[in-house]
Ligand code: IPE
């Protein structure tokens with residue numbers, strides 16, 4: 128990977144990525160949309176390897192949103208099976224790479240039990256790894272996450288505060304997002320990590336997700352390093 132122009136002492140600790148454009152990638156090749164999802168697997172693993180090389184500590188990827196249930200049944204069913212098979216086939220490899228696998232999202236009745244079992248197995252298998260935490264946002268919606276957090280807050284009888292809400296998100300240990308990337312040229316958040324990314328640097332990449340490789344990640348980090356993060360204050 129080309130690390131030129133990168134300051135490895137200022138790599139974002141938490142990178143979030145909207146893996147978008149699978150359907151368009153497939154359609155442009157005369158393939159079924161689902162074949163675009165399948166092609167996205169290589170992109171994901173290349174991004175994970177890139178994150179490891181760069182020293183990114185947290186990588187969170189959007190795999191299925193609470194809004195994606197609106198898609199045709201066949202595509203939804205494919206995505207459930209595909210994610211299950213990906214965990215079966217590749218959890219061990221991620222484990223050997225030192226990746227800790229976690230999930231963020233609602234575990235409601237619509238998510239197949241077998242997939243939930245695979246999720247729990249990969250969490251258990253990789254729980255002691257610390258090189259990189261790969262969080263797969265599945266049946267994830269930022270608004271749903273906030274509703275769930277506020278429900279807990281009310282049930283606990285706790286006074287609302289930013290800390291109290293953060294502590295009740297799907298993963299209370301997840302740090303704020305530093306770099307938030309979306310592929311495929313779409314310029315919207317689509318409900319991804321809306322709380323955690325409140326002060327993230329947003330980078331939009333035209334590449335469709337199946338074509339995304341670690342070099343694109345490095346380029347996004349380069350762009351991140353050129354930004355001036357002020358957090359409401361003044362430049363340092
Ligand atoms: C992203 O690719 C993957 C999921 C939403 C699961 P899309 O399926 O949204 O691809 P486009 O945006 O239609 O090209």
Ligand code: IPE
Nearest residue numbers: 145146147189190191192317
């Ligand atoms: C966001 O992409 C969800 C995932 C990548 C999993 P979408 O393709 O579903 O978002 P919209 O519909 O373009 O906003």
Ligand code: MG
Nearest residue numbers: 147148149150
């Ligand atoms: Mg899309």
